[in-house]
Amino acid sequence: xxxxxxxxxxxxxxxxxxxxxxxxxxxxxxxxxxxxxxxxxxxxxxxxxxxxxxxxxxxxxxxxxxxxxxxxxxxxxxxxxxxxxxxxxxxxxxxxxxxxxxxxxxxxxxxxxxxxxxxxxxxxxxxxxxxxxxxxxxxxxxxxxxxxxxxxxxxxxxxxxxxxxxxxxxxxxxxxxxxxxxxxxxxxxxxxxxxxxxxxxxxxxxxxxxxxxxxxxxxxxxxxxxxxxxxxxxxxxxxxxxxxxxxxxxxxxxxxxxxxxxxxx
Amino acid sequence: xxxxxxxxxxxxxxxxxxxxxxxxxxxxxxxxxxxxxxxxxxxxxxxxxxxxxxxxxxxxxxxxxxxxxxxxxxxxxxxxxxxxxxxxxxxxxxxxxxxxxxxxxxxxxxxxxxxxxxxxxxxxxxxxxxxxxxxxxxxxxxxxxxxxxxxxxxxxxxxxxxxxxxxxxxxxxxxxxxxxxxxxxxxxxxxxxxxxxxxxxxxxxxxxxxxxxxxxxxxxxxxxxxxxxxxxxxxxxxxxxxxxxxxxxxxxxxxxxxxxxxx
Numbered sequence: 001x002x003x004x005x006x007x008x009x010x011x012x013x014x015x016x017x018x019x020x021x022x023x024x025x026x027x028x029x030x031x032x033x034x035x036x037x038x039x040x041x042x043x044x045x046x047x048x049x050x051x052x053x054x055x056x057x058x059x060x061x062x063x064x065x066x067x068x069x070x071x072x073x074x075x076x077x078x079x080x081x082x083x084x085x086x087x088x089x090x091x092x093x094x095x096x097x098x099x100x101x102x103x104x105x106x107x108x109x110x111x112x113x114x115x116x117x118x119x120x121x122x123x124x125x126x127x128x129x130x131x132x133x134x135x136x137x138x139x140x141x142x143x144x145x146x147x148x149x150x151x152x153x154x155x156x157x158x159x160x161x162x163x164x165x166x167x168x169x170x171x172x173x174x175x176x177x178x179x180x181x182x183x184x185x186x187x188x189x190x191x192x193x194x195x196x197x198x199x200x201x202x203x204x205x206x207x208x209x210x211x212x213x214x215x216x217x218x219x220x221x222x223x224x225x226x227x228x229x230x231x232x233x234x235x236x237x238x239x240x241x242x243x244x245x246x247x248x249x250x251x252x253x254x255x256x257x258x259x260x261x262x263x264x265x
Numbered sequence: 266x267x268x269x270x271x272x273x274x275x276x277x278x279x280x281x282x283x284x285x286x287x288x289x290x291x292x293x294x295x296x297x298x299x300x301x302x303x304x305x306x307x308x309x310x311x312x313x314x315x316x317x318x319x320x321x322x323x324x325x326x327x328x329x330x331x332x333x334x335x336x337x338x339x340x341x342x343x344x345x346x347x348x349x350x351x352x353x354x355x356x357x358x359x360x361x362x363x364x365x366x367x368x369x370x371x372x373x374x375x376x377x378x379x380x381x382x383x384x385x386x387x388x389x390x391x392x393x394x395x396x397x398x399x400x401x402x403x404x405x406x407x408x409x410x411x412x413x414x415x416x417x418x419x420x421x422x423x424x425x426x427x428x429x430x431x432x433x434x435x436x437x438x439x440x441x442x443x444x445x446x447x448x449x450x451x452x453x454x455x456x457x458x459x460x461x462x463x464x465x466x467x468x469x470x471x472x473x474x475x476x477x478x479x480x481x482x483x484x485x486x487x488x489x490x491x492x493x494x495x496x497x498x499x500x501x502x503x504x505x506x507x508x509x510x511x512x513x514x515x516x517x518x519x520x521x522x523x524x525x526x527x528x
Contacts, residue, residue, distance in 0.1 A: 027440065030440050030441060031440075033444075033445075034440070034441060034444035034445065035444070038444050038445060038448065038449070039444060039448065042448055042449060042452040042453070043452070045452065045453075046452040046453075046457060049467075050457070050458055050463060050466065050467075051457065051458075053466045054322075054458045054462045054463070054466065055313065055316075055317060055318040055319070055322070056316065056317045056318070057317070059317065062316055062317060065316075066316065077443065077444075081440070177297075177342050177345075178293065178297065181297040181300060181301065181338070182296070182297065182300055185300065185301065185304065186300065186304060189304050189308055190304065190307075190308075194308065194312075194313065194316075195308065195312045195313070195315075195316065199312060199315050199316055200312065202315070203311060203312060203315060
């Protein structure tokens with residue numbers, strides 16, 4: 001039997017989820033235009049169509065490998081946008097103070113990560129569908145495994161949401177630009193935005209080894225495995241496993257730092 | 266009415282203050298720039314050619330995409346500070362109460378951005394070219410012309426971002442600036458390619474790209490430093506940039522009045 005306390009906690013947890021949904025649904029139109037239409041269509045034109053023709057002389061296989069990673073920018077921007085509202089709140093409105101009075105701080109962080117991952121996933125769903133519609137002649141999308149693509153897309157959204165939430169609990173508003181340049185930019189560009197891990201490994205085995213510590217690599221490798229397939233990419237199970245383990249680590253650390261930041265006792 | 270000398274002395278005091286602030290931030294900005302340059306050199310100079318990208322595109326892409334992206338990042342940070350100030354801190358009111366005509370204020374904001382950005386980016390661009398070595402390709406242009414175009418490029422970004430910070434609300438800027446302004450500007454321009462290579466594949470799109478101001482800035486930088494016939498002629502670029510600068514100045518003027526002068 002579920003105790004009364006657990007039921008109450010669960011109902012508050014669900015209310016907070018509904019509250020987040022209400023708040024972000026009001027901005028939904030902007031997000032859909034930006035992340036489900038503007039980014040995918042522009043990237044399809046630039047990276048799927050022009051890049052494949054000009055850089056790779058129409059090799060649709062390489063075109064697909066390179067284009068796959070480009071969804072990282074809208075995905076990271078979207079999760080950043082949602083998760084960093086906590087940081088702005090901590091430095092200004094302190095709505096969080098009300099939330100921690102009625103729910104355990106750890107559950108607040110888990111709820112926010114869960115919401116961010118679901119919202120980002122929903123907004124990112126059209127990305128590869130649009131590529132399939134508009135770019136199938138310039139990038140090879142014949143071997144796409146759609147179920148595994150969406151599984152890895154959700155796992156990636158979850159892991160990056162947890163990672164950004166952890167950053168939001170540690171950083172201050174003034175350090176956001178620095179965070180993007182010194183951390184996110186490096187993780188993103190060397191995490192397979194364009195270049196797959198096997199190319200980096202052939203260029204420098206040491207760099208390839210170090211990049212195994214980059215969570216983004218597991219996401220892009222998983223995407224490439226689902227879209228292009230082949231032994232040159234990391235196996236899907238390894239990518240999903242790594243993303244879930246990293247999500248747990250980031251969430252635990254985010255809970256710890258959040259509690260430390262809001263609870264002075 | 267202030268005399269010219271009085272205006273100059275206030276302007277000088279403001280610039281001195283900005284240089285002092287910049288000196289404190291310079292360390293961080295240079296580290297950020299070094300990271301951007303190193304990552305760019307690694308990706309465009311070594312990794313993408315391994316996947317099949319023609320090496321003759323390395324130099325043009327470094328000048329077109331990487332440098333412009335770096336300038337846009339610095340401009341975005343500058344505009345974010347301004348937008349935030351307009352919404353919350355309102356330090357701008359201090360500037361408005363100064364006995365300085367508004368045109369001088371515009372010039373002050375623009376000069377401040379141009380000085381800061383050129384101090385940071387010029388050495389980093391040189392460093393990037395040195396790092397790329399032979400991969401950068403031959404330099405057949407003139408450094409003096411390049412510096413002139415570079416100044417126009419800086420002026421464009423200063424006008425563009427200052428105008429944007431006065432035109433858009435804080436919320437709009439935060440949510441949409443990258444997605445609806447900067448990303449289309451870059452993706453619908455020859456930032457990642459050369460206009461000539463796009464013309465060979467999609468001539469109509471290449472012609473449409475002539476409507477994008479970034480096309481003239483990017484091709485102008487390439488044409489002035491790299492030389493040769495692979496880019497838009499320098500005269501065309503200069504005309505395009507001048508028209509763009511006039512449009513941006515008008516936009517800034519209207520934005521400023523809309524935001525700060527309701528009378």
